[in-house]
Amino acid sequence: MTDQQVLVKALPAEPPPAARPAPGRRRPRFDRQRIAMLLFIAPAAILYALMMIVPSLQSIQLSFTDWDGISPTFEYVGLRNYEDILTGERFWNAVKNTLILGLGSAVIVNVIALAVAMMLDKLDHAQGFFRTIVYLPALVSGFIAATIWKYVLNFNFGAVNATLKGLGLDAQTRDWLGDHDIVIGVLLFIICFTLGGNTTLIYLANLQSVPQELVEAARIDGASRAQVFRYVTWPMLAGAVTVNMTLMMIAGWTIFDQIMVLTMGGPGFISETMAFFIYKVGFGEYRAGYGSAAAVVLFIVVMATTVIANRYMRSREIQA
Amino acid sequence: MTDPKPKRAKERRRLTAGELIVMAVLAILVIAVSFPVLYALLNSFRSYADITKDPMGLPTSLDFSNYLTLFQTTEYGEALLNTAIITAGTLVILMALVPMAAYGIERVGGRTGRWIYLLFIAGLMIPFQVRMIPLVTSMNEVGLYSTLTSVMLVHFGGSAAFGVLLYCSFIKGVPREIEEAANMDGAGRLRTFWSIVFPMLLPVTSAFVIIQALGLWNDFFIPLVFLDASSAGTINVALSRMSGLMASQWELIYTGAIVATVPSVILFAAFQRYFIKGMSIGAVKG
Numbered sequence: 001m002t003d004q005q006v007l008v009k010a011l012p013a014e015p016p017p018a019a020r021p022a023p024g025r026r027r028p029r030f031d032r033q034r035i036a037m038l039l040f041i042a043p044a045a046i047l048y049a050l051m052m053i054v055p056s057l058q059s060i061q062l063s064f065t066d067w068d069g070i071s072p073t074f075e076y077v078g079l080r081n082y083e084d085i086l087t088g089e090r091f092w093n094a095v096k097n098t099l100i101l102g103l104g105s106a107v108i109v110n111v112i113a114l115a116v117a118m119m120l121d122k123l124d125h126a127q128g129f130f131r132t133i134v135y136l137p138a139l140v141s142g143f144i145a146a147t148i149w150k151y152v153l154n155f156n157f158g159a160v161n162a163t164l165k166g167l168g169l170d171a172q173t174r175d176w177l178g179d180h181d182i183v184i185g186v187l188l189f190i191i192c193f194t195l196g197g198n199t200t201l202i203y204l205a206n207l208q209s210v211p212q213e214l215v216e217a218a219r220i221d222g223a224s225r226a227q228v229f230r231y232v233t234w235p236m237l238a239g240a241v242t243v244n245m246t247l248m249m250i251a252g253w254t255i256f257d258q259i260m261v262l263t264m265g266g267p268g269f270i271s272e273t274m275a276f277f278i279y280k281v282g283f284g285e286y287r288a289g290y291g292s293a294a295a296v297v298l299f300i301v302v303m304a305t306t307v308i309a310n311r312y313m314r315s316r317e318i319q320a
Numbered sequence: 321m322t323d324p325k326p327k328r329a330k331e332r333r334r335l336t337a338g339e340l341i342v343m344a345v346l347a348i349l350v351i352a353v354s355f356p357v358l359y360a361l362l363n364s365f366r367s368y369a370d371i372t373k374d375p376m377g378l379p380t381s382l383d384f385s386n387y388l389t390l391f392q393t394t395e396y397g398e399a400l401l402n403t404a405i406i407t408a409g410t411l412v413i414l415m416a417l418v419p420m421a422a423y424g425i426e427r428v429g430g431r432t433g434r435w436i437y438l439l440f441i442a443g444l445m446i447p448f449q450v451r452m453i454p455l456v457t458s459m460n461e462v463g464l465y466s467t468l469t470s471v472m473l474v475h476f477g478g479s480a481a482f483g484v485l486l487y488c489s490f491i492k493g494v495p496r497e498i499e500e501a502a503n504m505d506g507a508g509r510l511r512t513f514w515s516i517v518f519p520m521l522l523p524v525t526s527a528f529v530i531i532q533a534l535g536l537w538n539d540f541f542i543p544l545v546f547l548d549a550s551s552a553g554t555i556n557v558a559l560s561r562m563s564g565l566m567a568s569q570w571e572l573i574y575t576g577a578i579v580a581t582v583p584s585v586i587l588f589a590a591f592q593r594y595f596i597k598g599m600s601i602g603a604v605k606g
Contacts, residue, residue, distance in 0.1 A: 033509075036509045037424040037427045037428045038428060039424075040420045040427075040509075041420075041421045041425060041436060043420075043421070044417035044418055044420070044421035044484075045421060045436065045439075047413075047417065047473070047476055047480070048476070048477060048480045048481075050473075051451070051474055051476055051480075052443045052451060052478070053439070055450075055451035055452075055454035055455045055458065056446055056451050056454075058454035059453060062454065069453065069457075116346070116349070119342045119345065119346055120346070122339065122342050123339055123343065124335075125339060126343070130346050131596065132592065132596075133346075133350050134346060135588075135596065136354070136585075136588075137350065137353045137354050137357070139534075139584040140354075140357045140581050140584075141537075141540075141580075141581075142538075143538065143540040143556045143559075143560075144538075144556075144559075144580055144581055145356050145357070147560075147573065148356040148357065148359065148360045148574070148577055149356055150563065151570055151573065151574070157371070157372040157375055159359065159375040159376050162374070162375040162376055163375075163376055166376070193353060194353060195349060201596060250444075250445070253447065254447045254449065256540075256541055257540050257541065260540075260544075260560070261560065261563070275447070275449050278452070279452075279541075279545075283456075283545070288453050292453050292454075295447075295450045295452070296450065298447055298449055298450065299445075299447060299450045302445055302447055303445050306445055
C-alpha cells in the first residue's frame with residue numbers, strides 16, 4: 001500500500017538530506033524522550049481509533065445480528081446476514097454495477113488522462129497555461145456535475161431531449177435515467193466525462209521525468225513513435241499507472257454520489273452500487289445488521305483487490 | 321501561469337503546426353468537458369419558464385435575481401456557512417493533531433512506530449460505509465448527531481490516515497540535530513515542535529491543506545448521513561434536498577451549483593502554484 005518511493009520522487013522541494021544518527025547511538029534521556037513522543041501521538045491516535053477503528057470493529061459485531069438500527073435490543077443470528085447477502089440477486093446486481101462503473105471508469109479515465117498528459121507533454125509553448133485550463137473542469141465536484149446532468153437529461157424539459165427534438169430526431173429521445181437498458185451506460189458516461197484532473201497531473205509529472213536520451217536513442221535506432229511509446233515510455237510509466245489505477249479503483253468501489261443524485265438506485269434496484277446498497281438497507285430499510293454485513297463484504301473486496309492489483313502492477317514495474 | 325522551474329530545460333523553439341493542433345484539441349476538450357457547468361452558469365441567469373420552454377436557449381440579460389432568490393427563500397446561505405465551518409474546523413483539528421502525531425511516530429521509530437503507522441494507514445482501505453452505521457449510533461448516544469461537530473470528527477478519521485502517510489514520508493528527511501540543539505537550549509519538546517519542526521514541514525502542509533480543503537468542501541456522503549432535517553445541511557446536502565422536491569426549481573438548482581463551485585475556483589486561482597505542485601505530491605497517495 002505504501003508508495004513512498006513514488007511519493008518521495010514526486011516531492012518537488014526536497015528537504016535537506018537527513019543526517020541519520022548511527023543506529024546504536026542511545027540518548028541518556030531515551031525513555032523520557034520516548035514517552036514524550038508517545039504523548040505526541042496519543043491525541044490523534046485516540047480520536048482516530050474512536051472514529052475509524054472502533055466503529056469498524058463494531059460493524060463486524062453488528063453484521064452477526066438482526067439489529068434494525070433503532071430498537072434497544074438485538075439478537076445474534078450467526079452468519080445468516082452473510083448468507084442472505086450472498087444468495088440475494090440484489091447484492092450481486094450491485095456488485096456487477098460496481099464492477100462496471102468502478103473498474104470501467106478507472107480504466108477509461110486513466111486512458112483519457114494519459115492521452116491528455118501526453119498531449120500536454122508535447123507542448124513546448126504555453127504548457128503551464130494549458131495545464132491550468134485542463135485542470136479547471138476537475139474543480140467541479142462529482143456531486144455538482146451529477147446534479148446538473150440530472151436536469152440536462154430530464155425526459156420532458158432536459159436539454160438533451162430538447163436538442164434531439166429540435167434536430168428532428170424524436171425517435172432518439174429517451175428517458176436516459178429511467179430506462180433500465182441504458183441507465184448503467186449513461187452513469188458510466190457521466191462518471192467518465194472528465195479530463196482526469198489529478199490523474200493527468202501525475203501522468204504529466206512522470207512523463208516529464210522520462211529521460212530524453214532514451215527516447216532519442218530509440219528514435220535513432222529507427223523505432224517508430226508507436227514503438228517508442230510501447231518499449232520506452234510505457235514501461236517508464238508503470239509506477240504512475242499503479243498509483244493512478246489503485247487510487248481510481250479505491251474510489252470506484254465506493255461510487256455513491258452519482259447514484260444517489262441521478263437514479264436513487266432505480267429504476268427498481270437496477271442501478272444500485274455496493275456503497276448505495278449499504279446506505280439504502282442500513283438507513284432506508286432499517287436493516288442495520290444486514291447493512292453492516294454488506295459493509296464488511298465491501299471492505300474485504302476493497303482490501304483484496306487493492307493488495308492483489310498492487311502486487312500484480314508492482315511486478316511489472318522496472319526498478320528505476 | 322508558467323512553471324517557474326521547468327523539469328526539463330527546453331530550448332526556445334518555433335511554434336510548430338503540430339503544437340497548434342494539440343492546443344486546439346486540448347481547448348476543444350476542455351470546453352466539451354465543461355459543458356455541464358457552463359450550461360448551469362448560463363441557465364442561472366434565466367427564469368424557470370424560460371428554461372423549461374427552451375432548454376437550449378441563451379440568457380437574454382445578466383439577471384442576478386436567481387442568486388438573490390436562492391439566498392432569500394432557501395436555507396442555502398446557512399448551508400454555505402455550515403460547509404465553510406466544517407471545512408475550516410476539520411482543517412484546524414487535523415493541523416493541531418496530525419503533524420505532531422506523525423512526528424512522534426517517526427521519532428519513536430522501531431517496531432512500535434511501525435505498528436502505529438500501519439494502524440493509521442489501514443484507514444486508507446476502510447471505506448466510510450464500513451464505519452457509518454456504528455458511528456451514527458454512537459453520535460446519537462453522546463448527543464452529537466446532526467451537529468457540525470459530528471461531521472468534523474468523522475471527517476477527521478478518514479483524513480488522518482492520509483495525513484499521517486504524507487507527513488511521515490516527509491519527516492523522515494528532517495534532520496534531528498536542529499531539534500536536539502533547541503532541546504539543549506532548554507526549549508520544551510512541544511515548543512521545539514511548533515516553533516522549529518512545524519515550520520520546516522510547510523511544503524507538505526500546504527499540499528495537505530489544499531487537497532483536504534477541496535475534498536471537505538465537495539463531500540456529500542458524510543454530511544448526508546450525519547445531518548438530518550434539523551440542520552440546513554451543507555451545500556451539497558441542501559442541493560440534494562432541493563432537487564428531491566416534487567416541484568424542484570431548476571433555476572435555483574443551477575444557481576446553487578454555480579455558487580457551490582465558486583469557492584473552489586477562488587481557492588484554485590489564489591493558490592494555483594501550490595495547488596498543482598500539491599496535487600502532484602499529494603494525489604500520489606489518496
